Amino acid sequence: MAYSEKVVDHYNNPRNVGSLSKEDPNVGTGLVGAPECGDVMKLQMRINPETQVIEEAKFKTFGCGSAIASSSLATEWVKGKTVEEALAIKNTDIVRELSLPPVKIHCSVLAEDAIKAAIGNWKKKHGVEVPEHEKASH
């Protein structure tokens, strides 16, 4: 099965690859994995505690093209959004944007989970309770 043009583009030119300091109190880190394919995805974001705006996002993913594209797209989308807006991103949005085939849907689920995990980590650092429905649920 061929990858869609958008997946290939993100795969060849991944946006925001890299990492932020885990120790920075304003940085949330989400580390998630999909055991069925062995993928592991790290998504980090620096969040302004005053405005709750995600000012910077970085990712590093070891996995297939779709997993890399999903996380690359996720970092693009969360940048400039508030925490609330970022939490509203659904894996189905990623599926649609990247035209992922059914066998690759779990890659988008992973990316959604990574966003939630990163924000959850940031909230924890700031002593905010993470409601059950915002936890990486998949």
Add this chain to the structure above:
Amino acid sequence: MSTQLPVTNPPLVCWNCHERTIGTHFCPGCGKLLQLPLGSDYFAMFELPRKLWIEMGALEQKFLQLSWKLHPDNFVSATEQEREISLKRSSELNDAYRTLRDPIARVEYLLAIEGTRKNGENKQQAPPELLEEVFELNESLDELREAKAEGSDTASLRQRLEAAEKNFGEKLKDVDGALQSKAREWDGAIDAGAEVPDRGKIMAQLNDLLNRRSYIRNLVVNVQKELL
């Protein structure tokens, strides 16, 4: 691997003589090759209980016996319908044998037919305590690839990866041991006629162990590939 198996077993009626039959392979009434009954699974195909310990010699013998009986060569002069059934059943038999012969594939298949692991629903949990290690090891692998490409010194990276390979090799042994003892627990539960909730509990634990194993296994393979 087909996992869409209905839960109930409808009564089997021979397609040829329309008699109800209890045969699994040939109709006791008219002797025709039967279609695989709905709801039957790989274990049933070999007339085995849904247990994880299988005697390999007996399995192979049964396989050879059945492939000989079901083989399309036996049906060259039969009707088209029979030829088709023979072809289909032979290929199902091959799938079944390949699955049951492999201890890991066997557990995966059992999880699927017991409803613990649903195909297409990839909501498998990654073991969180492993993720950190997995990520770091992947980073070291990346570094080694880069160092190789640049022709720079890889000695210390290799050393680190060799240590990791050993560490994950141990982890693989541990998880295989845990899988074996969980499999024995399952077989015991089946022998004791365990009900659905108890079965589900053991299945969930087997599922977790398999997830853990597949992570570790992938890593070990990748590390070995880079260290060659």
